[in-house]
Amino acid sequence: MTVDMDGSDVHGRYDFIVCGTGPSGSVVAARLAENPQVRVLLIEAGGSDDVSEVMNPAQWPLNLGSERDWAFFAQPNSHLNGRAIPLNMGKVLGGGSSINVCVWARGHRNDWEHYAAEAGDKGWGYESVLGIYRRIEDWQGIPDPLRRGVGGPVHVQSAAKPQPIARAMVEAAQSLGLPAFESPNGEMMEGRGGVAINDLIIKDGRRSSIFRSYVYPLMGQPNLTVLTRTLVSRLIFQGKAVVGVEAIEGSTTRRYMAEHEVILSLGAIQTPKVLMQSGIGPAQELQRHGIPVLQHLPGVGRNHQDHVSFGCIFEYREPQPIGHGGSEATLYWKSDAGLARPDMFHCQVEFPVPSAETAALGVPEHGWTMFAGLAHPKSRGLLLLSGPDVDDPIRIEANTLSHPDDLRMAFANIELCRELGNAPVFDTLVKGEVLPGKLSPQAMKAYVRNSAVTYWHQCCTAKMGRDSMSVVNGRLKVYGVDRLRLADASILPDVTSGNTMAPCVVIGERAAEMIKADYRI
Structure with a gap:
């Protein structure tokens, strides 16, 4: 879909649009919004997390x-x-981290070594990821300076x-x-x-969800906008570059434009769905529903x-x-x-x-x-x-x-x-x-x-890698499409050894690092 960048149907312009407030999307949005000069829009299909069923872990x-x-x-x-x-999957501020059993499980050393090999990037390897875990944790247990961090979010x-x-x-x-x-x-x-x-x-x-840990402390900043009960329906293109998103709020369809990038963090089901309904995916599957093929990527929705x-x-x-x-x-x-x-x-x-x-x-x-x-x-x-x-x-x-x-x-x-x-x-x-x-x-x-x-750990439906079934490269950029990254459990080449929330925080941190480096922010 192509849109007139000066059109009257545009409801907002931002530097980055992050779709989804789960463990990865919350991290990406918060890390980008740490810079007061960077305008960030964070979109969530669900509503507020300020309810007892979320905040009380037992419920x-x-x-x-x-x-x-x-x-x-x-x-x-x-x-x-x-x-x-x-x-079941979370549809609320915080995504799965707001409705899960609160278990923090990092995955096995060789999960990360495998991901690094698939991506061709040592930045996904265990030593690099261990440094991220030390940075993000505020560990309350027995000190272990090699493996645990204190003072993180x-x-x-x-x-x-x-x-x-x-x-x-x-x-x-x-x-x-x-x-x-x-x-x-x-x-x-x-x-x-x-x-x-x-x-x-x-x-x-x-409960200390990832949204509460990362985004909530920044909610008063003028450069961060958080929309709830807003369903991302499609990506907006100019040529093969993503320039914004179409989203539905109630019965109204709105368009939001991104000066730099759109980041999809909608989870292993909704991320592939939005990609396919936007024309990115297996050509035969898209053509079966009359969707024009913008980029044939046979791995979308597979694995x-x-x-x-x-x-x-x-x-x-x-x-x-x-x-x-x-x-x-x-x-x-x-x-x-x-x-x-x-x-x-x-x-x-x-x-x-x-x-x-x-x-x-x-x-x-x-x-x-x-x-x-x-x-x-x-x-x-x-x-x-x-x-x-x-x-x-x-x-x-x-x-x-x-x-x-x-x-x-x-x-x-x-x-x-x-x-x-x-x-x-x-x-x-x-x-x-x-x-x-x-x-x-x-x-x-x-x-x-x-x-x-x-165990509610769905993943791997838009995997990172270098083969013909890979959807994103090691920098989480979608093959054949400009200004679009994925950051959620869908990019995992295969499921982690354990609960997926903590690895998704790492995915968000890696995505934010890469974006900041690319745009020098």
Whole structure:
């Protein structure tokens, strides 16, 4: 779409337009707006985060399915016995960092080494990223000058006074020979892995989202404009240069112009959708919906990845309290010491969490869940348009468990969870295992397909790299398009070993560094 730069339909001119206030977009906007001479527009489709469901970490489940959730669903999947699983994503100031479980997980050393190799840029490597983590953290735990930072914008602390069930999980893992660490970040994620009490972004009992950490302190500055309940619908072009965005506020369509660049940070679903509906993506997919092809990039919407997990549920002897939103301990482990990165990613939750299908098997009123998660599933999904317009929903073909190795690893992960949950250290707290229990191979296969759920870590749908399926280069610029960068989980070549929020902050910091260097600001 071409627009008259002097047209009367232009509603604002800025140096940079950042679309999306999630963990990456908030960082980019704030870092650019630190310079009072730089005019920044930050656009969010959702509304205010100043509600108890966001600010009180314990209330995070109440956001699921609310107006603060995009409430995506994957398409029915034969590998999940025809189930269509929910894929919740944040639609509120702060994005996922405002509705998630507050877990701060940096990823494994070799995640970042792999990304550096894919990008051909050592700036994405572990040593560089470690420096970024030191700069952005305000770590409240045991000092570790090599790996942890203090005084940064992100308040990070170990879960304070974790519940007995979380402590028991750590002890149970140790009894099986896994090492325990003071933190699941730093040294633990430089080797084979281990078990630890979670690091969280909770300060004085309140959620400290990435929006609150970065953008909120700058909200009074005249050079920063934040629009809420504004849906970015399309990019505006002059030739092959992006010069602005079209956005919908209520029933009104407006246009905002960018003197320098537009940065899409809309997440792994909305970023590819806006690209495709703007004419950037697989030519055949765009032509199928009558969208003129501005730039053929076959990787847009492909390579969809997400962490998948399977709930193992145990019944308490007596009701137990729930701390910090219910997730206070985590485990990462390489089933084979020769692997580059952990393939097991287990998350403890202090209440029973069945899927809709496994709930029918009977769930205790009081209990806890160990999620047996695949850290690096091999299944790959894709995104398809259902039409050319902003109101046409995206089709998410997640293809969960479509790769046979993922089913095999599900069995191994569940077996470890069962061994952990039945360890003697739990005897004073736990009556026994409820799900899945000891099952035949065929019954276990059915349980895996019926219990599979997401960790809500969708990513990789506009990946960074140098092959024909890459969408952005190592500087996050979209191939074949000028004045457009992507900065969110969509650019990851593959999913991180762990929760994606902290890596998305790094993506935002890297994007801001590159933009500042390019424009000398």
